[in-house]
Amino acid sequence: MKCRKCSQKAVLNMRQHKLALCREHYLEWFPQQAQRFIEKYRMFGPQDRVLVAVSGGKDSLALWDVLSRLGYQAEGLYIGLGIDGGLQYSSTSHRMAAHFADSRGLPLHTVDVQGLEGATIPVAASLTHRGRSKPCSVCGLSKRHIMNKAALDGGFDVLATGHNLDDEAAVLFGNTLNWSVGYLARQGPVLEAGDGLVRKVKPFCRLYERETAAYTLLRGIEYIYDECPYATGATSIYHKELLNQMEAERPGAKLSFYLSFLRAKEAGFFAAAQDREAILLHACSSCGQPTSAPGQCAYCRTWSQVRERVDLALTPSQ
Amino acid sequence: MEPTERLRYNALPVQRSMSAILRLRDKDYEVEAGMTVRDAMLRNGIQPESVIPTRDGELITDDEILHEGERIRLVAVISGG
Numbered sequence: 387m388k389c390r391k392c393s394q395k396a397v398l399n400m401r402q403h404k405l406a407l408c409r410e411h412y413l414e415w416f417p418q419q420a421q422r423f424i425e426k427y428r429m430f431g432p433q434d435r436v437l438v439a440v441s442g443g444k445d446s447l448a449l450w451d452v453l454s455r456l457g458y459q460a461e462g463l464y465i466g467l468g469i470d471g472g473l474q475y476s477s478t479s480h481r482m483a484a485h486f487a488d489s490r491g492l493p494l495h496t497v498d499v500q501g502l503e504g505a506t507i508p509v510a511a512s513l514t515h516r517g518r519s520k521p522c523s524v525c526g527l528s529k530r531h532i533m534n535k536a537a538l539d540g541g542f543d544v545l546a547t548g549h550n551l552d553d554e555a556a557v558l559f560g561n562t563l564n565w566s567v568g569y570l571a572r573q574g575p576v577l578e579a580g581d582g583l584v585r586k587v588k589p590f591c592r593l594y595e596r597e598t599a600a601y602t603l604l605r606g607i608e609y610i611y612d613e614c615p616y617a618t619g620a621t622s623i624y625h626k627e628l629l630n631q632m633e634a635e636r637p638g639a640k641l642s643f644y645l646s647f648l649r650a651k652e653a654g655f656f657a658a659a660q661d662r663e664a665i666l667l668h669a670c671s672s673c674g675q676p677t678s679a680p681g682q683c684a685y686c687r688t689w690s691q692v693r694e695r696v697d698l699a700l701t702p703s704q
Numbered sequence: 705m706e707p708t709e710r711l712r713y714n715a716l717p718v719q720r721s722m723s724a725i726l727r728l729r730d731k732d733y734e735v736e737a738g739m740t741v742r743d744a745m746l747r748n749g750i751q752p753e754s755v756i757p758t759r760d761g762e763l764i765t766d767d768e769i770l771h772e773g774e775r776i777r778l779v780a781v782i783s784g785g
Binding site: 387396397398399406409443444445552553556594595596598599600603604611613617620622623626627630631633634 | 751752763765768781782
């Protein structure tokens with residue numbers, strides 16, 4: 387197959403766009419697309435300070451690379467979760483993120499969960515009801531809280547994550563199956579800032595996961611290839627596989643699903659739920675971050691419980 | 705050549721072992737050479753949308769024909785949790 391632009395050998399065929407490109411033209415096309423979506427959804431401008439949440443995986447490193455190439459003021463945030471799983475998952479992912487930052491002279495901020503709260507994510511999960519079966523819930527909760535705090539404390543204008551179209555379509559699919567209207571109302575390329583909440587953006591929200599992977603490979607970016615050991619059997623991966631079955635038969639199905647949702651949201655389909663979400667927010671009595679119920683937020687409740695149990699375990703019995 | 709001899713001649717095993725390998729994570733799939741990478745993936749239940757095929761470290765499109773004895777590495781692209 388030949389490149390649409392120059393007739394050289396293509397390296398990627400994007401069936402949903404009827405577009406095949408060679409290495410050179412793909413590496414031009416990909417950042418142009420990201421720039422297009424940054425502008426279309428008014429995510430941020432050249433004067434804004436952007437904090438990029440980096441996990442050491444392909445999407446977040448590709449995002450940081452693209453934003454740097456486009457000339458944005460992008461700094462990285464890595465959160466050490468303390469996950470080993472026989473793969474030294476966290477230490478390897480940290481090494482990838484640090485190597486990327488060092489090799490490009492970009493600033494990387496690191497927050498270690500154990501240093502901050504006294505336990506790793508797997509230990510915390512094992513000590514709370516929220517995470518007994520799997521640590522993903524405690525992990526997601528902690529990452530959201532820490533990312534928000536780091537962005538606010540660091541004076542950043544916006545927090546950018548590497549969520550791609552497959553991530554967005556899978557979340558949308560799950561929330562639609564459950565008719566989780568509150569979550570549907572919050573989903574989108576931009577989550578506006580609120581009291582105690584930094585603005586969040588997803589510049590890759592319309593780029594397929596294959597496309598971000600191809601970009602990372604073609605740019606020679608080293609990333610952690612192994613999946614998080616706790617992601618095995620995750621519902622989001624199952625939903626991605628289902629959507630990919632549809633995509634194989636009908637190229638563009640995932641993109642169409644997501645864009646139709648955005649149009650429906652724009653037309654006000656979820657306006658009532660959006661209003662309810664906004665009205666119901668309270669400030670956490672411990673950390674001040676917004677929470678849906680009065681009192682402590684879920685993050686502070688969970689980690690208070692973890693600290694109590696860690697302390698109990700360390701107290702010598704009489 | 706007698707008809708019976710001709711039949712015997714035609715029945716000789718002229719085909720060689722024409723296979724290639726698709727490697728996805730730690731698993732090898734032995735597939736027929738001569739077909740496209742995409743067809744080989746579909747026959748083995750691998751979703752083409754979930755991988756990127758590479759030949760000798762270079763990305764290739766999935767309409768490429770598999771050569772005898774070659775090894776195509778499929779880079780898994782799905783992540784999440």
